[in-house]
Amino acid sequence: MMNRQQLQQLMTVATDAAYQAGQYIANVDRRSIAVMTKAEGYSAASQVVTQVDLTCEAMILKALQPSMAAFDIAFLGEESASDYAIAEHPRLSKPYFWCVDPLDGTLPFTENVPGYAVSIALVSRNGEPLLGVVYDPVSATLYQGMNPAVALGEPALLLRQRKTWRLAKEQAQQPLSVFFDRSFTAQDEFPAIKGAMSDIAAALGYAGIKCFDQAGSVMNAVNMLERAPACYFKFPRAKPGGGSLWDVAATAALASAGGAWVSDMDGQPLQLNASDTLLMNRRGALYASNEAIARQVMLVYQQHRQSAAK
Numbered sequence: 373m374m375n376r377q378q379l380q381q382l383m384t385v386a387t388d389a390a391y392q393a394g395q396y397i398a399n400v401d402r403r404s405i406a407v408m409t410k411a412e413g414y415s416a417a418s419q420v421v422t423q424v425d426l427t428c429e430a431m432i433l434k435a436l437q438p439s440m441a442a443f444d445i446a447f448l449g450e451e452s453a454s455d456y457a458i459a460e461h462p463r464l465s466k467p468y469f470w471c472v473d474p475l476d477g478t479l480p481f482t483e484n485v486p487g488y489a490v491s492i493a494l495v496s497r498n499g500e501p502l503l504g505v506v507y508d509p510v511s512a513t514l515y516q517g518m519n520p521a522v523a524l525g526e527p528a529l530l531l532r533q534r535k536t537w538r539l540a541k542e543q544a545q546q547p548l549s550v551f552f553d554r555s556f557t558a559q560d561e562f563p564a565i566k567g568a569m570s571d572i573a574a575a576l577g578y579a580g581i582k583c584f585d586q587a588g589s590v591m592n593a594v595n596m597l598e599r600a601p602a603c604y605f606k607f608p609r610a611k612p613g614g615g616s617l618w619d620v621a622a623t624a625a626l627a628s629a630g631g632a633w634v635s636d637m638d639g640q641p642l643q644l645n646a647s648d649t650l651l652m653n654r655r656g657a658l659y660a661s662n663e664a665i666a667r668q669v670m671l672v673y674q675q676h677r678q679s680a681a682k
Contacts, residue, residue, distance in 0.1 A: 382494055389432045390506070391514065394490045394507035425474050429449045433447060433449065445466060446462035448472065450618045458647075458649065471622070471644070472491070476619060486591070489506050489507060489508045489509070489588070489594070490507045492504070493618075493622035501624040501644060503518045508594070517530045517531070539597055539661065541600065545579045546601060548603070550569050550583050550584070551596050556585070556607070566581075572669070572672065576668065589606075593626070601665060605657065606652060607676070608654055612653055614654075614656060620644070633659065633660040633666040637670060
């Protein structure tokens with residue numbers, strides 16, 4: 373079991389790797405970017421890939437490799453995940469694994485709009501997010517979270533721009549900020565869910581809702597942490613999709629470190645190391661700035677599930 377000093381050492385390693393990749397992204401010549409698609413994606417956003425994604429993952433892997441050897445850590449990266457059969461990946465046998473999204477939000481990146489980031493997490497074999505690092509190349513903002521409390525009973529650490537970050541307290545007469553993945557806004561149930569969120573805002577005394585749907589998963593969760601009251605969620609669904617481990621691992625660490633709510637849509641811990649899937653569609657994901665919002669969103673999901681079953 374790692375101690376706090378070792379986790380801090382690994383957070384420094386992950387930070388250096390994220391910053392290196394983020395600087396590359398920020399300075400890349402967009403005129404030379406070739407946009408490709410990958411067959412294993414389940415939405416327009418997840419199918420988009422560029423040489424920038426591939427180059428950044430290689431850079432990050434190189435930066436992390438010494439720590440992998442020193443601490444017996446596996447590597448799970450979005451662009452190389454298919455190198456192993458799911459049930460044979462080293463993340464299932466080693467005590468920890470790096471979970472890396474070298475460029476989350478490739479779609480907004482190719483559109484030259486904010487909403488993309490580098491995301492690196494350290495996850496234990498039983499699926500606990502021990503630390504997370506997110507770097508936003510657009511604003512040059514670094515987020516770091518560490519959760520030794522999971523294993524050691526010690527205080528968590530949340531940093532923004534390398535300084536202690538305490539999530540903002542709610543102020544009176546604020547709207548409820550609601551973050552959605554862009555693909556969710558195209559679903560048939562979206563208008564009803566959006567209406568339900570307006571009802572939640574009214575019930576909790578907020579000044580309506582303000583919706584955001586242009587960022588990738590990582591920056592949706594980070595932006596949720598920047599705004600209170602706020603929530604971001606992915607409903608479970610029968611078909612494959614709903615994001616992957618690398619979409620949520622680092623921000624789950626950040627949210628946990630900051631005392632925000634993070635769970636699946638049934639209020640259980642996120643399943644970050646299942647033996648048979650890398651996807652999040654079976655249980656979904658929920659981030660909220662407080663428990664009252666989270667409970668209301670889960671209730672909306674339960675009602676939606678019951679309605680769909682009729």
